[in-house]
Amino acid sequence: MSDQQGLFYASGVAASGLRANRLWMNIVSNNLANAHTLDTGKMDANGNYAPYARQVPVFAKILDGKQGAVRNGVEVKEVASLNGEVRKVYDPGHPAARQPGTSDAGYVYYPDISSAQEIADLRAAAASYEANLTVLAASKKMMSKALQINRRM
Numbered sequence: 001m002s003d004q005q006g007l008f009y010a011s012g013v014a015a016s017g018l019r020a021n022r023l024w025m026n027i028v029s030n031n032l033a034n035a036h037t038l039d040t041g042k043m044d045a046n047g048n049y050a051p052y053a054r055q056v057p058v059f060a061k062i063l064d065g066k067q068g069a070v071r072n073g074v075e076v077k078e079v080a081s082l083n084g085e086v087r088k089v090y091d092p093g094h095p096a097a098r099q100p101g102t103s104d105a106g107y108v109y110y111p112d113i114s115s116a117q118e119i120a121d122l123r124a125a126a127a128s129y130e131a132n133l134t135v136l137a138a139s140k141k142m143m144s145k146a147l148q149i150n151r152r153m
Contacts, residue, residue, distance in 0.1 A: 009072075011139045016062060016073025017132035023076050024057045024125040028118050031055060035113040038096040049096045052111040053081040085112040 037052035044050055060077035091097055092106035099105060 011136055013073035014132040014135035014139070016075060018129060018136075020057070020059060020074050020076050021125045021129040021132065023079075025122060025129070027055050027057055027079060028122045028125065031113050032115065032118050035111055035115065035118075037111060038108065046099055046102050048098050048102070049109070051086055051109045052113075053083045054085055054111060054113050055079050055081050086110065087112045 031054050034052040039049045040052055042050040056079070057076045058078045058080050059074055062072045062075050086109040088104065088107045088109060090106055091108045094108045096108050097105075098107050098109070
């Protein structure tokens with residue numbers, strides 16, 4: 001691999017990181033916006049409201065088909081919903097309270113979304129995004145210098 005190809009490779013890896021981290025930040029924003037969403041339009045088998053489920057990105061390497069080496073960075077393979085995480089609050093008068101006759105009648109299920117966890121995830125995604133921007137800027141500067149050297153010859 002020539003030096004110029006290496007610079008393009010580094011830029012491609014950094015660009016994939018930017019895309020993945022931007023999506024991660026969007027997911028965190030979505031989680032924060034829906035932290036109190038009780039009715040997602042879905043009902044369970046007992047006729048109860050299904051609360052919003054926290055979402056998290058699942059990252060994967062973009063692999064080269066031949067040798068299993070990283071070809072061009074990282075991608076978000078899927079956005080997983082953590083359906084089992086709910087916070088129960090007893091409020092039988094609430095319209096979203098569990099139906100009578102069930103074991104948890106009168107409880108309202110809220111999404112178990114911690115704003116502290118989401119802010120920590122947002123900071124991690126932002127730091128990684130910034131690191132990838134730094135790599136792109138450095139690659140651009142090195143390519144520019146290489147072109148200047150080439151013009152002098």
